[in-house]
Amino acid sequence: AQTVTQSQPEMSVQEAETVTLSCTYDTSENNYYLFWYKQPPSRQMILVIRQEAYKQQNATENRFSVNFQKAAKSFSLKISDSQLGDTAMYFCAFMKPSRSKLIFGQGTTLQVKP
Amino acid sequence: EAGVTQFPSHSVIEKGQTVTLRCDPISGHDNLYWYRRVMGKEIKFLLHFVKESKQDESGMPNNRFLAERTGGTYSTLKVQPAELEDSGVYFCASSPHTGTSGSHTQYFGPGTRLTVL
Numbered sequence: 001a002q003t004v005t006q007s008q009p010e011m012s013v014q015e016a017e018t019v020t021l022s023c024t025y026d027t028s029e030n031n032y033y034l035f036w037y038k039q040p041p042s043r044q045m046i047l048v049i050r051q052e053a054y055k056q057q058n059a060t061e062n063r064f065s066v067n068f069q070k071a072a073k074s075f076s077l078k079i080s081d082s083q084l085g086d087t088a089m090y091f092c093a094f095m096k097p098s099r100s101k102l103i104f105g106q107g108t109t110l111q112v113k114p
Numbered sequence: 115e116a117g118v119t120q121f122p123s124h125s126v127i128e129k130g131q132t133v134t135l136r137c138d139p140i141s142g143h144d145n146l147y148w149y150r151r152v153m154g155k156e157i158k159f160l161l162h163f164v165k166e167s168k169q170d171e172s173g174m175p176n177n178r179f180l181a182e183r184t185g186g187t188y189s190t191l192k193v194q195p196a197e198l199e200d201s202g203v204y205f206c207a208s209s210p211h212t213g214t215s216g217s218h219t220q221y222f223g224p225g226t227r228l229t230v231l
Contacts, residue, residue, distance in 0.1 A: 050218070102157075
């Protein structure tokens with residue numbers, strides 16, 4: 001069975017600085033998808049970034065980028081130039097395309113400080 | 115385009131009562147998912163509809179939970195009778211027809227916070 005682990009329950013970063021959130025996963029599959037979702041306080045969860053396992057190039061979305069290490073089964077999220085609006089809980093998730101369900105990590109609460 | 119909506123946003127009920135949660139997916143999305151997050155734990159999959167059919171219900175905890183998706187549009191999740199351990203946040207998500215662009219991205223609703231006393 002696939003598992004996803006986020007080892008950092010809470011993190012904080014100063015505004016404008018860079019922070020990296022860790023995520024590791026366990027699977028015997030070769031083809032899969034990885035996601036980072038964020039849930040701001042009292043708001044709904046939205047997709048931050050996604051990565052297809054067959055793509056070697058790391059995905060980027062503006063200030064958000066990932067470091068995808070397939071052999072190490074690691075999928076970290078880097079947030080550059082952190083903004084107050086980045087304060088949220090961040091969830092790493094795994095999906096086998098054939099099964100469609102998302103398997104989530106425990107979440108990391110990120111606080112961006114002014 | 116309207117996002118995924120869920121009703122109610124909060125529900126507080128007594129143990130043994132019945133509660134029905136509703137989810138309206140993004141219009142045209144064939145896939146609809148239910149997830150649950152119990153306090154302090156990870157978000158866990160409950161079930162997956164493709165249109166009106168249950169594709170995967172392997173995450174449903176027990177037979178006190180009943181999910182339906184009449185006509186392949188909105189979905190309801192009924193808990194009867196509710197137990198204390200059912201408390202948590204219930205999320206609904208939807209995604210487009212499998213094989214279309216973006217079909218692997220799930221769009222989430224705001225969740226329903228259920229408290230069973």
